[in-house]
Amino acid sequence: MTGPESEGIKLRRAVCPGSFDPITNGHLDIIARASKLYDVVHVAVMINQSKKGLFTIEERIALIREVTAEFGNVEVEAFHGLLVDFCKQRDIPAIVKGLRAVSDFDYELQMAQMNNGLSGVETLFVPTNPTYSFLSSSLVKEVATWGGDVSHLLPAAVHSALMARLGER
Template sequence: MSRAVFPGTFDPPTNGHLDVIARASAAFTEVIVGAGVNPSKQRMFDGDERVAMLTEIAAPYPNVTVVPFEGLLVDFCRAVDAQVIVKGLRSGSDYDYELRMAQMNRQLTGVDTLFMPTAPEHGYVSSSLVKEIAKLGGPVDAFLPPSVHTRLIARL
């Protein structure tokens, strides 16, 4: 079909992120996972660590590459010649927030956004919530790919 970007902070990447990667991989000729830097978020893992984790979990999908980026998403899309942005949506509040961003991105560059509803089993999972539970000693292995879980536990 075309080249798509799946952007995020991915700190850490969850099974929900992996689900979107797998589904986008089936829908597009090429998927670039953009491991971004969001200055408003405090990260547990640095950029190289997040890229390494994403590269490892995306390895089964030969049409997926992981690329770090900073700055505006639309500039990144232009730089990698992506025609579509893929966003996973967990809830209506995600939609409300992401719709405004999608409309702005389209206005700025003409890049469209495809919203993928999250699989029900991942709908309540967020990286922030997973980190909070893990920091308090709770079990988070069901929400993370095994290699990511190992890195998270080692970090704590």
Template sequence: MKRAVCPGTFDPVTLGHLEIVERAAGLFDEVVVGVGTNPSKSRLFTDDERIGMFADAVAGLPNVRVQGFSGLVTSFCAEVGAVAIVKGLRAPSDYDYEVQMARMNSHLTGVETVFLPTGKDYSFVASSLVKEVAAFGGDVSALVPPSVLTALTDRLAERRAAGG
């Protein structure tokens, strides 16, 4: 069985993330979405919320599962028995950074990295931009799954009400 890991923080999950996972699911027998967890990092959504949002978003994909991890992605790959890491590339600048990571990961464990270019509809989408646009009242409904839009809207409203 060929298993791949799609790692990220996914704060929040976007349709661009889902596009890459769906395409990876067509290439590998199983895809494990590795949601990076780090209690010392400040995120809009908790680890459990991010894992839950992604799990809901991929519920219709039978060969995809979602699992949290901390530490090195290569250690997580070894833990789940993955032969590859799948990364989406939005722009040439992503490649410059990701190829260094891929070479380091290969050096550490021999795990290969597969790069998938994002579709043109999502080449500009980043979680940080989605959060920023939504925080200023912009419409991000075409960029995130409906359940994520609800969670995002609710969380931002909570923060505004709390004065933050």
């Protein structure tokens, strides 16, 4: 091992979890802000066997890696199971979540308290940039499916991939 950790310097780590099907500018904003606060930001792409995504896990990972490459401290990988187990396996003490509205807070607070109770992992809530306060991957996919312009809501590479995928249908 080389780098700061091999020299006994503990890196500050956090995780930004989600399904990212696809990653939006709202997601990217939260990841960018976390990357300024932490030495390493892990983007954990959730595998949900019961849901059929528009993009495969591998495609999502590739798109996220492409649009976060400029940050230089983002690692992207898939996970299934409990997020706290992902955190324990990688020595990650913090989860960073974006909050769009009060309705998000109710659910996310429960999750944060459960995660902390299970493992001691802390959750940090970051208010979403108001520009993206309405934005979700599901809404983007629905609008794009019906021909609406979502180009301003997605990184360019993701928009291209979305249009290509929808064109296959």
